[in-house]
Each structure stands twice: as C-alpha cells, then as structure tokens.
Amino acid sequence: MHRGKGMKFVGDSRVPDLSNRKKNTPKDYSEYPGKTEAFWPDFLLKEWLVGAVFLVGYLVLTVAHPSPLERPADPADTGYIPVPDWYFLFLYQLLKYEFASGPFNIIGAIVMPGLAFGALLLVPFLDTSKERSPWKRPLPTGFMLLAIASIIYLTWESVVNHDWEAAKAYGEIKEEVSVEFDETSEGYQLYQGSSCIGCHGNSFEGGIGLPLVGLEYTAEEIVEIAHEGKGGMPGGTFTGTEEELQKLAEYITTLQPAE
The missing domain is CATH 1.10.760.10 (Cytochrome c-like domain)
Structure with a gap:
C-alpha cells in the first residue's frame, strides 16, 4: 500500500467456499438391510439427545428418592454385615438362595455368574446374522432380555427384603455410658x-x-x-x-x- 494510491485487498485461498460444500452423505452400507445415515452429525446428534433425556431422568430420580444410607462406618463393629452397592445387589440376592449359599456358595458366587456372562460374550459368535431387527435375531434378543429381567428381579428382591431402618440403627449406641476400669487388670x-x-x-x-x-x-x-x-x-x-x-x-x- 502506497500513500495516495488507495487500498488493495488480497484474498486467502485457504478459506473454504461454503457455497459449494458437498452434502454429508453416509457411506454405502447397502449390503446391510435397514436405514443408513451419516454418523456426523445425524446419528451422533440423536445419541446426544437420548443421553441428555436419560441424564435428566437420573437427576430427577436421585432428587426425588435419595439413596438409603446407613449409620457411619464403625471399624470397631466386627459384627456388621455390609450391603454392596446397588449394581451388585442382584449378585448379593443370589447368594441368599439355598441352592447358591452355604455349601453351594461357589455355585452362586462363581459358577452361575460365570455361565451367564460367558453366554452373553458368546452371543456374537453364535449369531452372525447381518439383520438389524431384534425380532429377526431371536438368540441375542432372548439372551439380553433374560439377563435384564434377571438383574432387575434380583435387585428388586434385594432392596425390598432389606430392612433399611434396622440397618441404619444397627449397632447404634443407645445411651452413652462412662466407666472407670483398670486396663492392667x-x-x-x-x-x-x-x-x-x-x-x-x-x-x-x-x-x-x-x-x-x-x-x-x-x-x-x-x-x-x-x-x-x-x-x-x-x-x-x-x-x-x-x-x-x-x-x-x-x-x-x-x-x-x-x-
């Protein structure tokens, strides 16, 4: 730029021309039956929306129904039997049944959960169909529904059969008692x-x-x-x-x- 000669602008070819931008089309998955769509942004946006709905639902649930808490932990209480976190309650309930407890504890603790999770891991190898409809894939659909139903039932049974009020007061000192004694006696x-x-x-x-x-x-x-x-x-x-x-x-x- 020189004084008295005006001003000149130089364009930058690195800025993309959005007017000629091609439409985001999905890859060709015609060999797989069913509808296909672009991962970004179509599919991913739907995933985010569904995740946001579930997140809001969980937040509302935790506010409306706080987790039942027991009394503070006492390391001197050797008779206390703790309850596992909610995601292990179905296994905890399984160990209460006669066929999976006592002398058969190894069955309830290792054998039955091992067979169940092993069966779920083998489903992709047992059913290699390219169908996307769950009704056309009865084996994996049946395994998954059975697993979900079992987990929900055992978790529910564990919660309703546990006396939370008694557990909260379990071992609580009702009255403060002070006593003098000789520790060397x-x-x-x-x-x-x-x-x-x-x-x-x-x-x-x-x-x-x-x-x-x-x-x-x-x-x-x-x-x-x-x-x-x-x-x-x-x-x-x-x-x-x-x-x-x-x-x-x-x-x-x-x-x-x-x-």
Whole structure:
C-alpha cells in the first residue's frame, strides 16, 4: 500500500467456499438391510439427545428418592454385615438362595455368574446374522432380555427384603455410658482377647450388645448367659476356658458407671 494510491485487498485461498460444500452423505452400507445415515452429525446428534433425556431422568430420580444410607462406618463393629452397592445387589440376592449359599456358595458366587456372562460374550459368535431387527435375531434378543429381567428381579428382591431402618440403627449406641476400669487388670486383659469386645465395645459402653456396666447379674448368671445366650445374644461365643470365663464374669460384676 502506497500513500495516495488507495487500498488493495488480497484474498486467502485457504478459506473454504461454503457455497459449494458437498452434502454429508453416509457411506454405502447397502449390503446391510435397514436405514443408513451419516454418523456426523445425524446419528451422533440423536445419541446426544437420548443421553441428555436419560441424564435428566437420573437427576430427577436421585432428587426425588435419595439413596438409603446407613449409620457411619464403625471399624470397631466386627459384627456388621455390609450391603454392596446397588449394581451388585442382584449378585448379593443370589447368594441368599439355598441352592447358591452355604455349601453351594461357589455355585452362586462363581459358577452361575460365570455361565451367564460367558453366554452373553458368546452371543456374537453364535449369531452372525447381518439383520438389524431384534425380532429377526431371536438368540441375542432372548439372551439380553433374560439377563435384564434377571438383574432387575434380583435387585428388586434385594432392596425390598432389606430392612433399611434396622440397618441404619444397627449397632447404634443407645445411651452413652462412662466407666472407670483398670486396663492392667487380668479381667480387662481377658475381655480384650475375647469375642465379647466386638459387640459390647472397647470400654464396655455397648454397641451391638448392651453395655456391661452396672449389670444386675451375679458372676454365675453371666457365665450361664455366655453359654446359653439371651435375647439377641447367641450362646457359646466365648472361646476361652471355663476358668477364664469365670474370672471375666467376676470382673464384669465390678464395673460401675463413673460418677
């Protein structure tokens, strides 16, 4: 550009001419029956719209029905049985049935899930049809419907048969109890090494079981309860000798609330 000579513009050939742009056409898949369309943007846009609908639906569901939560985790509670996350509940429910639990636990935990998922993995090799309609492909459609129905049914059964309110309060300490005791005493050492501590707490404050402070039982009655159980407490859980149980029972009778 020179002074007094005006201004000149130079075009850039790298800018595409949109007026002559070709229409985005899909590849030729004529050997496959059914409708074909371009992946971008036609097919991908539909996928995004469907995904957005499901995402909004999940958000509404989580707001309307919050997940049922249990009490905070307590590492000292050895008797607590946790419930798995929702996507494993169908396997958890399967292990409750007689044919898949107890001595047959290996069947419910490994054999049956292994056969089910293995069958789903083999479906593409068992049905090599090029048909896209699910009604013309009965084998993979049947396997998939059976798998979905089984998962939904077992998950539903696991949820409705679980007492969420009882689980929330499970092991909750109903009353704060304070007690003074000698940690060097023989009775306390026996208590620390016994299974009693898992239910009655490190400081006899209670948990799954009742507090052991200020009990109105004699040592003989405590020994009898340890053998035969009482209420929700099972019998025969003490693994020590009779002499150790007697010493522990006598020690428990001396526990009194701190003033």
